[in-house]
Amino acid sequence: MTGLPIAIVGASAAGLAAAEALRRSGWTGPLTLIGDEPHLPYDRPPLSKQLLHGQWEPERLLLRTEEQLAPLALDLRLGTRATGLDAATRTVTLDGGMGVPPLERGRERERLACAGVIVATGVAARTLPGAHRTAGVHTLRTLDDALALRARLTGTGHRLVIVGNGVLGCEAAAVARELGHDVTLVGVDPIPMAAAVGPEVGELLAEEHRARGVRLLTGVVDGFEADAEGVVTGVRLADGGTPGNGGVVAGGGGGTLLPADTVLLAIGSTPAVGWLADPALDTSDGLRCDAYCAAAPGIYAAGDVARWDHPVHGRPLRFEHRMNASEQGMAAARNLLAELATEGVAGAAPQERRPFAPVPYFWSDQYTVKVQAYGPTAGADRVETTVLDRDRRRTVALFGRAGQAVGVLATGLPPRQVRALRAVIATPVAWEEARERIAAATATG
Numbered sequence: 001m002t003g004l005p006i007a008i009v010g011a012s013a014a015g016l017a018a019a020e021a022l023r024r025s026g027w028t029g030p031l032t033l034i035g036d037e038p039h040l041p042y043d044r045p046p047l048s049k050q051l052l053h054g055q056w057e058p059e060r061l062l063l064r065t066e067e068q069l070a071p072l073a074l075d076l077r078l079g080t081r082a083t084g085l086d087a088a089t090r091t092v093t094l095d096g097g098m099g100v101p102p103l104e105r106g107r108e109r110e111r112l113a114c115a116g117v118i119v120a121t122g123v124a125a126r127t128l129p130g131a132h133r134t135a136g137v138h139t140l141r142t143l144d145d146a147l148a149l150r151a152r153l154t155g156t157g158h159r160l161v162i163v164g165n166g167v168l169g170c171e172a173a174a175v176a177r178e179l180g181h182d183v184t185l186v187g188v189d190p191i192p193m194a195a196a197v198g199p200e201v202g203e204l205l206a207e208e209h210r211a212r213g214v215r216l217l218t219g220v221v222d223g224f225e226a227d228a229e230g231v232v233t234g235v236r237l238a239d240g241g242t243p244g245n246g247g248v249v250a251g252g253g254g255g256t257l258l259p260a261d262t263v264l265l266a267i268g269s270t271p272a273v274g275w276l277a278d279p280a281l282d283t284s285d286g287l288r289c290d291a292y293c294a295a296a297p298g299i300y301a302a303g304d305v306a307r308w309d310h311p312v313h314g315r316p317l318r319f320e321h322r323m324n325a326s327e328q329g330m331a332a333a334r335n336l337l338a339e340l341a342t343e344g345v346a347g348a349a350p351q352e353r354r355p356f357a358p359v360p361y362f363w364s365d366q367y368t369v370k371v372q373a374y375g376p377t378a379g380a381d382r383v384e385t386t387v388l389d390r391d392r393r394r395t396v397a398l399f400g401r402a403g404q405a406v407g408v409l410a411t412g413l414p415p416r417q418v419r420a421l422r423a424v425i426a427t428p429v430a431w432e433e434a435r436e437r438i439a440a441a442t443a444t445g
Contacts, residue, residue: 003029004030004345005114006022006027007118011078012044012122012303013041014120014122016033017325018329018330019333022333025337026348032074034092041062042058042061044322047140047142051147077094082094087296087297090113090116094110115348116336116340117299117300119276119299119300120329122325125145128163128223128265134263135229136262137232138262152262159182159259159261161183161235161258161264162176162183164186164264165185166196166266167196170185172266174212184258188218193205195378196362196377198399200385205369219255221235221238223235233259235263237256238255269304269320271304280296286305293328293331293335300335303328304318306328308356317376319362324360339353369393377409380399381400382399382400382431384397388413394413395411396421397409397410404429405424405428405434408425
């Protein structure tokens with residue numbers, strides 16, 4: 001192969017999908033896939049479910065084996081950080097790599113000139129001050145994170161405090177209870193997952209967690225207590241919780257101390273854009289892109305890091321969901337090739353750029369409850385929830401924005417009904433029309 005490569009920064013689900021789409025769409029030039037972890041691309045949703053539970057081992061998370069990757073003829077750079085991107089020259093700066101010693105002071109970093117670049121660096125877990133100095137305090141974003149937390153939870157009866165009651169925190173709480181641990185779930189919002197699922201469904205999920213023995217507290221974490229060896233012994237709350245809910249009054253602080261031998265911080269994430277310092281790129285809440293996933297000429301983005309103009313919803317959106325990552329990786333690849341073909345780049349087959357307009361989808365498994373949603377549910381100005389069967393946790397919720405129905409969420413419904421709900425909000429529709437169609441779709445079965 002000759003000529004400049006296309007570089008994909010992020011050996012993620014989005015990055016792998018982009019690489020495979022580039023080859024399927026006719027790219028015959030060099031193709032570099034860069035990942036800051038030492039692992040082959042793997043699936044992230046099972047980290048907080050099957051892997052943490054011990055049902056799966058790391059090999060099962062691999063999206064492709066080495067043998068399956070071979071036909072792509074990748075220049076695979078694992079354990080390699082991208083530290084900069086010059087958008088005008090499409091040049092990526094790299095630092096380190098597997099088997100490469102840390103760069104010495106003053107040593108020139110590798111600069112990789114590219115025909116095009118796809119940014120698929122995802123997000124990084126948020127943390128709290130003092131967490132890195134306290135053993136037993138974990139985040140859960142990477143495979144290594146999940147394995148470290150799993151090792152920490154070996155056996156039964158651990159006192160686990162999960163800080164953050166969003167999707168990740170709730171999933172981890174469900175797994176930890178199934179493993180026999182004492183679990184306290186702390187969030188600043190009194191209703192778990194309310195931002196994603198609405199208050200009524202969130203309260204129903206809270207009922208399920210309480211029924212399974214999880215303590216739910218509302219409060220703000222003020223810090224950690226540790227023993228002489230620096231191992232966590234408790235979580236301090238500045239507000240929320242009472243000794244009757246499993247805590248003790250913190251000495252002198254007037255707050256609550258939650259005893260813990262393990263802590264999981266599940267307080268959200270930030271787009272991994274710190275390495276993108278080029279002022280030509282807008283990195284406010286992810287890498288800003290147009291409807292074609294282009295952030296600049298020859299520079300595209302996909303997955304959790306991308307904030308792009310959704311042509312149907314008419315506003316910039318960013319989704320941290322697995323299916324969107326793969327779909328957007330493929331779309332970014334095809335649109336980049338279409339652009340390169342117009343520039344006369346060898347190895348790029350002519351094709352037409354197309355706007356990326358998916359129906360967003362996410363799911364969450366907690367105990368026996370499956371949550372599935374289509375369309376953007378966060379940021380809705382109207383939510384209407386119908387409880388079909390409280391004991392069986394069967395609900396459907398409609399989400400609206402500016403007078404139109406834009407999202408729908410279901411818990412405990414059979415697959416046939418869930419598929420019917422997708423059709424209701426494939427494009428925004430009048431609120432009353434959506435209500436009638438949802439009622440018809442959930443009337444039987």
